[in-house]
Amino acid sequence: MAIYDRDATAATAVAAWLTQFKVASTGAITYVSGSDTFHVWWMHRALQKIAWDFAISGDDEINLAKPNPSTSEALGTIITLNDHTTDYSVNYTVTATVMEYHFGGSVTYDGGDEAYGGLIVLGSVNSSTYLEIIQNNAVLTSHWGTGKNQTDANTLLRVCIQTRTSGADIDGKRVIVKANTWGDTYAVWRTTLGLGESVAAINTASDPQNNTSLGTVQGYTGITNNAQYQLLDVQSDGNPQPFYSKWDRGSNTNKQLYEWIKSLMVYGTSDTIFGIDGSFFTGGPTFSCDVDTGGSGTWISNEIVGWTESGVVSSGLLIAADNMTDTSTTKLWIHLLKGINPTDGTTISGATASNDVDTTITTYNPASNHVGTFTGTAWIGGYGVGIDPADLGVNDSLTDLDGDILSPPNNVSITVSTNGATAPHVFLARKDGALEAPDYTDNTVGVGNTSGNGTFVVTNAIASETPPTGSVLVLDTTGGATAYEELIYTSWTGSTYTLAGTLPRTYTSGDPTFTPILYIAATGGADPRSATTSLIYGGTPFNVMGWVRHGDPSSPDKPVPISGSVGAAGFSTTVQLDDES
């Protein structure tokens, strides 16, 4: 098999072309035999050659008596086959098979009603890669395998794709090129073909987080995806943000989830993602639009929606709607399948719902593998891709549908382990800034703390590095208290603790309070017993101090002081309690 590029030797290329194809007296060009491939220039040159000859030769039936077969423009990359039906009953045409053996430019015939456009895919791939070409929401049948007409080291593929038939463009001559090879990074390129040769760029690399066999990954169980618009509290701040999915890895690891998602889109399978074959999915929504003027229906997650824009019948996959009832919908996120994006005033319709586009269209380039980047230890999520917040860590970052990058807080563990006693009690608090003592007044009693209330209000905002549950201690100075009183809280927000019970008395504003980090018993059936809580680390280490005591009168132990610093890794210490009886 030889590849005759534009700079091939003319005599050799023309002779080979004429051997491989037949030109009938009607002008029909058909494939005969052979496996050589030709730049479209050599089609033009071969036709000109036989139209110049006085006599026909071989299987070709054209000579000087026939009208001009073709014209060439743009250095031989735009070939037009002439239609002389009216005057000569000769119409130079090609077949799909003929065009499988050509590359490098466009070929137009039937008076422009039929056309092939040249496509060159540049770049590099990590391993042998089957490039998929999607046109008009269909995967084209490949005759190029893992590459064809690679005329230089940076060229993966050069082919001609039919872009127009019966006088109409095929999906506006748009195509999508995809590289989804297992073990490699994925790549997607959208381009519009036309006259000459259009470029698509595809680059892949080895994916170090995708090194498990496909069969093994396809055997994973327990991974789910809630594929619709939803709010996820990624930052654990009570302010959930919008995403169009929530991947839940179940009992699997993050890497297993990552590979699972890639397996849904890999070349050669028919798995579905967001309701469509993974081959057609390019990673996520390609545009969003504000909408108004709803109909009276309900959007369905991942339904195919349609619209007509400037006469172009278009369709897409509904990725998310901020409200499924179209009378209340204000924004839609759509994955374009064919056609063009809508504009202001265009009506988008689903099975029952419809909305008009309201001015604003935002386009996106979603991550080719949908989920984004997984570094091996952390996620850098693709636009709008949600992951179960319970599966996220401080080093992960997700981008919500508003485009905001969100990271979970650094929820660090605070653990004091004890040996030697069955019921030790642990006290740990922030250290006073000046004294070698706990800070016994990190806040003061707020207003409105009336006996029987289920909440306890303090004056200043509760420190962000406060455990989600625990105890707040209050000294009823005004009431003559001789000790701090423990109030157990189950949550807090702002400057309010929600209590496990109710306030035993009315507290006076301004009296001191503080919130220990630990004020609990170490538990466990055997040594080491532990007292554990967590808090959201703010990034600046802070000192803590406290003690472990065991005062069971039957066998008291010597109190053990504890101190240290809470940092990015939290705080952990182990103490040994010694009998004092």
Next chain:
Amino acid sequence: MAYTVDWIAKVITIPVGDLTLISGTYYSLSMQDFHEEIRRLEWEFDDGLWAPQILEHTNTRLDFVGANYAPFDEIINGYTVEFGAGPTRVDLLGSNNNIVDVLIPSGVSVVPSNSAGLQVYYEEGGGGVPAPPLMAVKFKDDLGVVRTGVVSGLS
């Protein structure tokens, strides 16, 4: 009954009910009971788990060169002790302690019965009249200052 502690004023109140009647208004206090009760109070969530430690306790030293030495109980961190009304004399039994030093006077006579044992006397001022010196020593005082002294065999 049980002791009460004003954790803010740092006052430990021992009620008469927790003393052992000897006769009339003459009582004794078991320092073992005292130790256990203080440890309980320091340990309870609704008492003084949050508060600084009250008591530093040193265990009994048994059979040390043929002798048994009583434990030490030292009230620390500024706590004080008072006895409930009624007793005129309370004997503190079972440990060497500093309760007399932190006692809030209320007319009761407190008898600590501390052991003199092997003591260290300051050379420069204080400490009273030393017993016949047996040996010169260096030691650190409460402030960590190295001092020179002598030890006496008085017991």
